[in-house]
Amino acid sequence: MPVIEIASIKPKTIVAGFDAKFIHTASMTFSFIEVKAGASLPAHSHIHEQVSFVTEGIFQLTVDGEIIEFGQGTAVVIPSNAVHSGTAITDCKIMDVFNPVREDYRNL
Amino acid sequence: MPVIEIASIKPKTIVAGFDAKFIHTASMTFSFIEVKAGASLPAHSHIHEQVSFVTEGIFQLTVDGEIIEFGQGTAVVIPSNAVHSGTAITDCKIMDVFNPVREDYRNL
Numbered sequence: 001m002p003v004i005e006i007a008s009i010k011p012k013t014i015v016a017g018f019d020a021k022f023i024h025t026a027s028m029t030f031s032f033i034e035v036k037a038g039a040s041l042p043a044h045s046h047i048h049e050q051v052s053f054v055t056e057g058i059f060q061l062t063v064d065g066e067i068i069e070f071g072q073g074t075a076v077v078i079p080s081n082a083v084h085s086g087t088a089i090t091d092c093k094i095m096d097v098f099n100p101v102r103e104d105y106r107n108l
Numbered sequence: 109m110p111v112i113e114i115a116s117i118k119p120k121t122i123v124a125g126f127d128a129k130f131i132h133t134a135s136m137t138f139s140f141i142e143v144k145a146g147a148s149l150p151a152h153s154h155i156h157e158q159v160s161f162v163t164e165g166i167f168q169l170t171v172d173g174e175i176i177e178f179g180q181g182t183a184v185v186i187p188s189n190a191v192h193s194g195t196a197i198t199d200c201k202i203m204d205v206f207n208p209v210r211e212d213y214r215n216l
Contacts (some may be wrong), residue, residue, distance in 0.1 A: 001174050004183040006161075025185050027207040028136070029159045049135045053114075066109050075112040077133050099135040099207050 005027050006032055012108040015041055017088070019084040029102040035059065035088040043085040048098040057092030061085075066093055116139055120216040123149055125196070130213055138211040140203050143167065143196040151193040156206040158186040165200030169193070 017039025021031040023058035117129035125147025
């Protein structure tokens with residue numbers, strides 16, 4: 001049973017300014033992302049339920065047209081198929097958790 | 109779309125020495141646990157896949173007879189139905205993530 005050291009995972013770039021370290025398990029994907037201030041992820045949707053936690057900084061999310069900002073120690077639940085986009089207000093650290101596995105992230 | 113402030117969630121005691129703040133979503137349960145040094149969770153199993161992250165301290169897990177210790181910045185994947193138990197070597201903060209939802213934790 002391996003112990004996974006998150007710091008040792010090789011980061012992959014999702015889009016410019018979003019560098020993610022992934023853990024894919026049988027049923028979930030964990031994405032530890034460092035985001036540069038001002039970087040944006042364009043509007044998209046997916047079948048996966050997503051829960052986003054900010055561990056450092058302030059991140060702005062737009063989910064189904066609703067805009068929110070959230071910061072350290074808080075979480076937002078993005079339902080399956082909800083259209084969402086995001087922009088880092090400051091440099092951020094985010095943990096996104098997905099169910100089921102983000103197969104599309106395996107080959108970034 | 110509510111922003112969930114983890115610190116404001118009322119903790120519930122799983123077993124003596126394990127106080128957890130829960131977020132239940134459609135498909136997952138997130139459990140933010142503060143564990144007292146020396147506290148133990150007896151051997152058990154469940155259908156839920158579990159991923160455990162230590163954010164502070166050192167925790168000892170036994171999974172299907174294999175003993176490991178893991179600390180800050182590391183994670184362990186506990187497969188569905190694996191028999192596991194745990195003991196806090198020091199005071200710990202742990203995040204456990206389960207799929208599917210831990211319905212049995214809703215009514216603690």
